[in-house]
Amino acid sequence: MSLKPKKVEFDEIWRRLRCVLEKVITLQKVERAEWNTSFSDVYMLCVAQPEPLADRLYSEAKHFLESHVQEMLTSKVLAEHDATNANNTNSRPDLLERYYTTWMVYSQGSKFVNQLFIYLNQQHIKKQKITDSESFYGSLSNDAAEQMEIGELALDIWRLYMLENLALELVRHILEGIAADRASNGALDSHRVEVIHGVIHSFVEVQEYKKTGSLKLYQELFEGPMLEASGAYYTNEANKLLQRCSVSQYMQEVIKILEYESRRAQKFLHESSLPKLRKQCEEKFINDRLGFIYSECRDMVSDERRQDLRNMYIVLKPIPDNLKSELIQTFLEHIKNEGLETVYALKGENIHIAFVENMLKVHHKYQELIADVFENDSLFLSALDKACASVINRRPSERQPCRSAEYVAKYCDTLLKKSKTCEAEIDQKLTNNITIFKYIEDKDVYQKFYSRLLAKRLIHEQSQSMDAEEGMINRLKQACGYEFTNKLHRMFTDISVSTDLNNKFNNHLKDHDIDLGINLSIKVLQAGAWPLGSTQVIPFAVPQEFEKSIKMFEDYYHNLFSGRKLTWLHHMCHGELKLSHLKKAYIVTMQTYQMAIILLFETCDTLSCREIQNTLQLNDETFQKHMQPMIESKLLNTSSENLSGDTRIELNLDYTNKRTKFKISSALQKETPQEVEHTINSVDEDRKLFLQAAIVRIMKARKVLKHNALIQEVLSLSKVSFTPNIAMIKKCVESLIDKQYIERTANSGDEYSYMA
Template identity: 45%
Template sequence: MFSRKHVETLLQTVLHDDDILAAYHKYWQQYSQGAIYVNQLFGYLNTAYIKKRKLSDADLIYGEINFDTNEQELEIYDLFLHIWKRHMITPLQGQLTTLISQEIMKDRNGGAVNQAVLHGVLDSFVSIEAYKKREPVQFYRSIFEDRFLQETGEYYRQVASQLRSEHNCSEYMEKVIQKIRHENMRSRKFLHPSSYEKVSEEIQNKLVDDHIQLFHAACEEMLHLDRRKDLSNMYSLLKPIQNGLNYLIDKVENAIKRTGLEAVQNLKGKNIPCTFVKSMLEFPKKYSELIRIVFNNDLKFIQALDKACVYAINVKIKGECKSPELLAKYYDNILRQSPKEISEMELDEKLDNGITVFRYLEDKDLYQRFYSRFLAKRLIYNLSTSMDAEESMINKLKQACGYEFTNKLHQMFTDMSISRDLKKKFENFCRKKKFDIGLGFSILVLQAGAWPIRQSGFPTFAIPRELEKSVQMFETFYNNIFCGRKLIWVHYSCMAVVQFNYLKKLYTVTMGTYHTAILLLFNNTDSLTFQELKETSELPEKDLKKELQVLVKSRILLTEGEINAYSEFILNRNYSNKKLRFNINVMQKITAKEVEHTNRAVDNDRKMYLEATIVRIMKARKCTRHILLVNEVIKQSKSRFTPNVNLIKKCIEVLIDRNFIERSLSKPDEYNYVA
């Protein structure tokens, strides 16, 4: 009773004061401090009577009981606060909230405001119900916050309209950032912490979200002109908005895609593979720096950069993606012997650069095919800059894709090592048999499944007498060691080192086996007709013409006119060359025919891989829907290549025809595994 009368007396004093907020704040401080003293004085009453009748904190917070405040059930301090709320704040709430809003508006306009008073008054709205466990700021929210947020929104709606009419997008963003920064500081000066985020969200909605089309219209030009300050401002303004960055992210991704596509389309010059890798490394650098500096390494922008790089590197020009072949050629150029020596550090850096591009490749299986073909050429013709560099490259690929990806590549190195041992054993075998081959003979025995070498379809020919003994002797040696293994001689990949002893200078020429077989026929004569060469070499007419064209073009053989069945070929005894050692058409590069064969082989491999994947999935699931099966096949195949949905459908049909799976009778879009 005494407390209520005291508060009513203070109310009258406040009402008659010129500065109601200051008077309210003064008496609130005195009253709240006095309430603490009285609470301490009646501490035994709180403990012995009130607390025993009160519900527990758990009941108040988590219980389903709707507990209405009762003056007789409150502790002394809480009771005093309740009296202040009922007899001071409730009668004054209209005036107090109006005066608070006016003071905050004055602060927005640069006027002087008593921060301690304003903050103290608002804090009293929260403190008055601090004893409530459920929503202790409910009273503060109901009498002040809801109204304040509405007024703030209306104020900044007008501010936004004025700023848009007076400024362009760049200037508008600068002004908005200042407004948001000042309002956030104002919130922390005056308001309760529960209001900070709400006020910030309200300002964002009125100044940014309601005008988001303005930002969208300007962002593409800002990206094109590389206006990083404006882009940074736009990023900071759009980030708090739900899905606000999506449009900007799309524009950044499209800009990177355009740059990457231009880099791919503008490839020109002699060394296109190196230019390709260099371009694919350089074009993301600009945007990587942009994302780091302007967009604060935001994960969504990093993902957009990755997507754009994947698009640029895997783009199909005229229906074909050249990236796997170009990257394989890039490594071939690096790992192939070169007159210009590079340091180990520089070599390792170049290998890592290629791996960076490789990680973005979708058709990794196609790259593997090309790489294995180039590697085979380097190993067979002893063209590698170093075996350490070759093994380092294989290890980098294994780290990127796993052991299965490099299994056959490892086997190629194993075969080379075994071949060196076989060569030594063959030499010992010949010494024991006291057999003189009569020439230098080196052999490579390679596993058919590991090497990308055609085993059939190459032209047959009569092995020259000079080579026949060595071939027969090696077959005898090999059959003695291995029982049941079959040797297939790949003559089109062989080469011979031939000396020209009929000229003034001694020339040493490296050439293919077919060229060697043709030239050896001129040991006993200076002139042979096309028919004589055909009958003796037993080469098909088409292949014989091709081999003779090379010898005629290099001026080793002479003939008149176009090569035909009636041509006569004369050994050029006046032949001269600046080089004493040179090569004639040794198959060191990948031909267009081999590229075509590689693409066909990859297509066949993909069909078998997809069929095996489908069977594996169906065996595990027994029954699944069409869309789920397709998605799972794509998911499991992505590490090797991105499969075409139509190809997956064809593989499913093939497996149905072969009775591996069957369509469900009850559901047409469902498949069952046939055990």
Template identity: 55%
Template sequence: MLVTYHKHWQHYSRGSGYLNQLYGYLNSQFIHKQQHSEADINYGGFGIELQEQLLEIGALALDIWKRVMVEPLKENLAQLLLEEMEKDRRDGNVRQSIIHSVINSLVHVDEYKKKSPLKLYEDVFEVKFLRETGEYYHREALQLLDDCTCSEYMDKVIQRLDDEDMRSRKFLHPSSYCKVTKECEQKMVADHLAFLHSECRNMVAKEKRHDMSNLYRLLCPISKGLDIFVQDVKEHIKQEGLTAVASLKGDSVPSQFVESLLEVHAKYSDLITEVFKGDQHFIGALDKAFAAVINHRSNFKSNCRSPELVAKYCDSLLKKTAKGMSETEIDDKLSQSITIFRYLDDKDIYQRFYARMLAKRLIYTQFHSMDAEESMINRLKQACGYEFTNKLHRMFTDMSISSDLNSKFSDFCKEDSTDLGINFSILVLQAGAWPIGQNNLPTFAIPQELEKSVRMFEVFYGRHFNGRKLTWMHSFCNAELKLTYLKRPYIVTLGTFHMALLLPFNSSHSVSFRDLVDISRLPEKELLKQVQVLLDAKIIVSNESTATMDGVFSLNLEYTNKRTKFKIITSVQRETPQEVEQTMSNVDEDRKMYVQAAIVRTMKARKVLKHNALIQEVISQSRARFAPSISMIKKCIETLIDKQYIERSSTSTDEYSYIA
């Protein structure tokens, strides 16, 4: 029957096409003008049924075929077509051109209709085909579940989906492609989600890329099908990240920490790109997992060390000591460090540590390259905005201004015909920009060799900047001394305090601790620390093994060093636990002020606000810098109530009002 129908349909459709061309003038000049517009047909403008419309000759011929041939035979045609499709699924031995032609005729006879041109095709064939397809793949899925493992099941389901998609494209109208695929996915995937989800964790843990790729392809079209899969991937990445940084030891912990995490991040970024086609659900899982790893605390009360470690990693790259790496390699590593930086909750802690380390690099000229320094600050600015890097930019400005001041001071001395007798350069730093404490500065009497230079600079600076006050930070100063009393000359770079302790040996073979106190005016406790540094460096020797107040010191005339130029690291240049503790204390104070400012800003704008709404608003405003605790916000609210910036509402204890 299908063969006969196909043969006669081919003749009839071809003939109707010729006839339509023959009567083209009639169609265009009479029939077309009598037809109503699409809007009239769709919205019933004239209340005219479609059967009452005048049809073009070709459309009339197709309508006759539909009434005379299709309507009486539609049940038989549908049944025969379904049998042929079933046969194609079994062995593929069907007459493709005939089946396609018969199915296409159901579309073709109604194609002249402007409203619902596919209704006949859908009613006669598509609905029944979709129902039969669903039943077939329901049976197929049950059989595969009995015979296959999860991995094998996914392979076979994907093969069935591909086969059915190809079958749709061979035989069906394009409008059916998605419907067929959706029906197959429902019966073979959506109806068996529990089975597929049960294997998620195992294949993720073993990182079976082929299986994960198959599972992703199957679950992606299913509503909420990926939820459990995404969660398992997130937990796996989190566990891998925590394992990578769990047992770091040695002096290079910052480098190990950052590079281990970057390695894990790169690995799973590639996996998500390759296996999950860069799906945003899995990118989000990667971000959440890394945020959890990087901000992990060993216990609730301890601080997260990640901001400090990332800052130290950047410091190690930007220092002169970063040997064996080209400028390009350093720049690449710094750029990669921003990947980890973006996940930090406590970016303000990072900023504090980074600023302190930057200050030391600039003051002691330990930086590898000023271009690299500026490039890194620009990256931080892009990540967090201008406010985050404002003080860092001001530090660079001070360095540039100081360079100009040194040139002008040199010209000033020449004009005054003053010979300082030494090479003298200064750094004039803004107190508000540099993380250098001015409190508790030790008393210090500068050596007479420096008095003239210091006095001349104060005169010069006072003339150029009237009203500004200079505070000399001698503990941060460096000096170069030439040691000429040894077998060969050495040039040593050391702190100003150390220089002041060595200069008295120009006129005396030995100096007592009490003499050094009188000469330097340093507090005894501070002086003991500075003398001990010189003893440890073996520049001087003592009658005691350690620096004591009763000690007598003399130059070590047997001192040798492989290098003719060397440095004695001062205590200021070394990082101490006290510095770390002070940094964290400063961060806490900054946070309290930031939260208080956020509360006042919010209340000034809102006037009246509920307690929970205020807390959420403050958290939202602070998120870019740090994650404030609820307890901190509550304490800041109480502080502002005491300061009379806000008050509790008279009508509700859970509401605050702004005091204008």
């Protein structure tokens, strides 16, 4: 057959095409030759001479489809319905099935019809389709706008003649079917489920060709009534549950209903309706019943009824965060109360150990509970953080400072000192300790205490392991940054440099064949890096046994480093002294002042307190602190309990000890209340300097700034180390005004300007 355009007889070709269309739309068998000829017929009509007959073909196809759908409505869908109604037989379910069967045939047939008219679609209809801009500006006629592809036309005719006549009846039958499925707990016949599902989805498929608004018909015809009917059902079911269930039982039932409704929605509805139906279910069963659900919340939390709390979380999880606030706040208060009970009224020397380990137990307990019950929800983890921070940073009273930073620092000190604990256990405990450290607001207080305790460990060589010490500092650096641990690193550097310096000094002595008579180990420490308190020299006449060694080291050091000044801190020195005047020899570790006192008894057995003080040039306080431990250890005897100037001190020649090597503890190594207070006071001074420096940096960058803006920027800069009170910031501002770093602007009382 020639495809060359020519004059054709439309009526003759249309009769052949109509015959094929009737078979195709009803899914009857069509011979291949007849099918292929039909494609040629469509082509010939579209390119006919002298004028194409495409518009007429489109019109006839449209008329055919309209007649076919109307005929199916009356003969296949409604005929049996009317007949059975005449016999008073309830056939509503049959209507759904007849509609479904008819739709399945028609929808499949319309696809084949669309293929048959593919040339008309592509070469005639698509070329005339208006663009979005043309539709918006109305540049084409209404006739052009009405034309659509044949497959789309078939679906639109179905909507117009079938759905608009049956929609209300179909939706009513569908809702009854869904209600029946609910009543049977999801046991509805599988074929019935397939029919209802197919009918519902026909509302979507009939407009799937649309680029926008393809779900509009589905939403208007079915989704709205379905959600309304479901809402009424949920309200009724919720009321029934409230009458017969406790809160615990109610939550269990709601979880089951939510699960069943989710499965039912997947079984019947279009996916776009799933979240809407879920929201409707949550609204009626949860949001509208929050008062009832929360009525036992406090008891569930206080008793830690995990299953009930898990169910409550599952029930409340989908609702907005602000509606879950009561559960979260109750949980927060419960953790806070338990934390306060755990650490309240702790006493004794090991209060720091009890404080940290008790808080770690509380934290671990509720962290595990949140993982098990609340699926590690960030809101509950945040509540845990707030509760722990509240307990850890709680002040006993307004006048008393919070001591948590001190306790945590001392806990680290206990772990890092020499003990029988294995390194793996120490490392784990130090890692856990960081958990508590992160909650501390006054991290600068912790830094102060930690650096002082670290200094004592390094100077007196009490560290369990230098690797453990460095590991702890690295953890602090990760938590707070390099600036926080800068001085701690410098302390380690000094110890390393001092070790190297001692080796060089010993080699120098060997090279010059010099014998000092004593073994000497000296630590040279930078004054700015070490928290050694006041470096004011305490009056002390160095025993002649030490003079040569000290003089030799000073000369050696000044030759290496000219211009540097050495200040001897004898109160921080210690050494080992061998006692040979007793029945057996003892090696005793003691402070330098104590060694000097014992050495005075080389030539005599008895001395008065006044003689000892005058010889060593010790003040009363230093003498008392160092003499008392020696008397308590019974190395020396005293004529009276009070150490006055005339009190006689004599060497105990009958001293015995089971251990041949021991240490005399000194009161100086124990933390005194005065030292704690001094540390806290030094923190306050450092804070003032930090705030003043921060204000100057901010004002230098901003030049002019409002008071409130300045306060906010200072708070932002200082929050890493501490949270200053507003009064302290104001005092620092006033101090800087007095020092003429900044000034108040002339025309504003709450604005400052930087003075260059």
